[in-house]
Amino acid sequence: MKKQFLSIGIMLAALNMGTLFATASNISVEQAKTIALKKIPGGKIISIELDTERNRTIYDIDVVLNHYEYDLKLDAKTGSGISATKELRDDYIQASGFIPVMKAKAIALKKVPGASIHSIELDSEAGRDIYEVELYLNKYEYDLKLDARTGSGISVTKKLKGSSTQPNAQTSKLISKEAAKTAALNKVPGATVTKIELDREDGVYELELRKGNVEYEVEVNAYTGKVVYCKIDS
Numbered sequence: 172m173k174k175q176f177l178s179i180g181i182m183l184a185a186l187n188m189g190t191l192f193a194t195a196s197n198i199s200v201e202q203a204k205t206i207a208l209k210k211i212p213g214g215k216i217i218s219i220e221l222d223t224e225r226n227r228t229i230y231d232i233d234v235v236l237n238h239y240e241y242d243l244k245l246d247a248k249t250g251s252g253i254s255a256t257k258e259l260r261d262d263y264i265q266a267s268g269f270i271p272v273m274k275a276k277a278i279a280l281k282k283v284p285g286a287s288i289h290s291i292e293l294d295s296e297a298g299r300d301i302y303e304v305e306l307y308l309n310k311y312e313y314d315l316k317l318d319a320r321t322g323s324g325i326s327v328t329k330k331l332k333g334s335s336t337q338p339n340a341q342t343s344k345l346i347s348k349e350a351a352k353t354a355a356l357n358k359v360p361g362a363t364v365t366k367i368e369l370d371r372e373d374g375v376y377e378l379e380l381r382k383g384n385v386e387y388e389v390e391v392n393a394y395t396g397k398v399v400y401c402k403i404d405s
Contacts, residue, residue: 203247312330344394346394354397
C-alpha cells in the first residue's frame with residue numbers, strides 16, 4: 172500500500188513540474204530557437220536553457236557563427252531580446268594557431284595600464300591575422316592591433332570617446348552585394364562566391380568562396396568595400 176502511495180506521489184510531482192515548466196514560458200523552445208536564428212542568421216544553436224534572472228523567466232541560448240559564439244537571453248514569455256554578448260570561440264582560436272584571447276587581453280592591458288577592454292575582434296590586414304582590441308580609459312578610447320600569432324604590438328591609436336570616424340548606418344550608405352562580391356573576388360582571384368550575407372551589427376558582408384577544392388571565408392566592410400577578413404575554411 173505504501174508503494175502505491177509513493178508511486179502516485181511521484182507521478183503527481185512530475186505532473187506539477189511539467190505544469191510549472193509550461194506556465195513559466197509562453198513561447199516554446201522551438202519558437203525561441205527560431206527567434207535566436209533570426210537575430211543571428213546562419214548561426215548554429217549549441218545549447219538552450221530555461222532559466223530565471225531577476226525574477227524573470229528567460230531562455231539562455233548559445234549560438235556559434237564562424238569564429239564567434241553568441242550568448243543570447245530572451246524573455247521566455249514574450250520572446251523579446253534582453254541581451255546579447257559576442258565572444259571569439261576558443262576552439263577556433265586553438266585550431267588556427269592563434270594566441271589565446273585571454274593572453275591577447277593581458278597584453279593589451281599591459282600596453283594601456285588601468286584601461287578596461289570594451290571589445291576584441293579577430294581580423295586580417297595585409298595577409299596578417301590580427302587582434303583588434305578596443306579599450307577605454309577615462310575619457311579616451313584606445314584602438315590596439317596585435318599580431319594574432321605572436322602577440323606583438325602592431326599599432327595603437329588614441330582618441331576621445333565618441334569621436335570615431337568609422338562609418339555607420341546613419342552617416343554612410345551601404346555598398347551593394349555585387350560590390351562586396353567584386354571586392355572578395357579581387358582578394359581571391361578565380362574563386363566563385365557561393366554565399367553572401369549582410370551582418371548589420373558588425374557592418375560587414377560575410378561571404379563564402381570556393382576555388383577548386385578550397386573554401387574561403389571573407390568579410391567585406393559594408394560601407395567602405397574593404398576586405399577586412401580572409402581565411403581558408405579548414
